[in-house]
Amino acid sequence: MQAETKDEMRDRILEAALKRFTHYGASKTTMNEIADDLHCSKASLYYYFPDKKAMHLAVLEKIAEAFYQEMEKEAKEVTSAATALYNIIDIRKVFISRFCRLEIFKILKDNSGLILEEKKKAKQREIDLHTTIIKAGIALGEFDVKDPQETSALLVEATMGLRFSVPDHISDETDLDDEMFAAVIEKQKHLLKIFIRGIKA
Known part of the structure; x- marks a missing residue:
């Protein structure tokens, strides 16, 4: 169950990033903006992705x-x-x-x-x-x-x-x-x- 929860959170992060990247461009999107969209801390994003480039690649x-x-x-x-x-x-x-x-x-x-x-x-x-x-x-x-x-x-x-x-x-x-x-x-x-x-x- 714990693994499913992590997978779901990772998918939610990717969906939020995709939405931002598609609308504003990847280079103009910040990790703070993605965290705000998800109502979570920036640290939560870094738990799944070491940096924005890794998130971009995952998207x-x-x-x-x-x-x-x-x-x-x-x-x-x-x-x-x-x-x-x-x-x-x-x-x-x-x-x-x-x-x-x-x-x-x-x-x-x-x-x-x-x-x-x-x-x-x-x-x-x-x-x-x-x-x-x-x-x-x-x-x-x-x-x-x-x-x-x-x-x-x-x-x-x-x-x-x-x-x-x-x-x-x-x-x-x-x-x-x-x-x-x-x-x-x-x-x-x-x-x-x-x-x-x-x-x-």
Whole structure:
């Protein structure tokens, strides 16, 4: 029972942090404000998270899980592999638009040990779900691919690369604005169009 109570409190903290981060931005939110929202002491927050960065990462992990589950659902219900690949981009667009104030792109540029490890796991998860879609495309007679895993890795890496190469004036202290993000999405769709043409059966 005690463990459940701790888990519930941790979830309440994450929900309060997510609400604040989404509305005001992660960098502009203080631990005091989150504690006030929860009617608890700041010390209570530090019992669960050593600092705001750890809380920020935990919030990102929480919403990322829902994001990946939605993409994996798309990968399991394939009637057209090409459509599923486009839908993955749209799912990503909706997710990032909804949570843009969480400063996701700043985190993506952070190469410290823990974050680097999480980014590797996330990348592999994306490769795996793209592999599932491409294998479905082969089974449906849409795609002619000898190595679905390698092909998926190439697509994911190329798509990820556009997140950083399209905005040519973004610094380590800024995040993508709406215009830059829209440009990234359009480039990703254009890349996918060319890619699908290349692997069509």
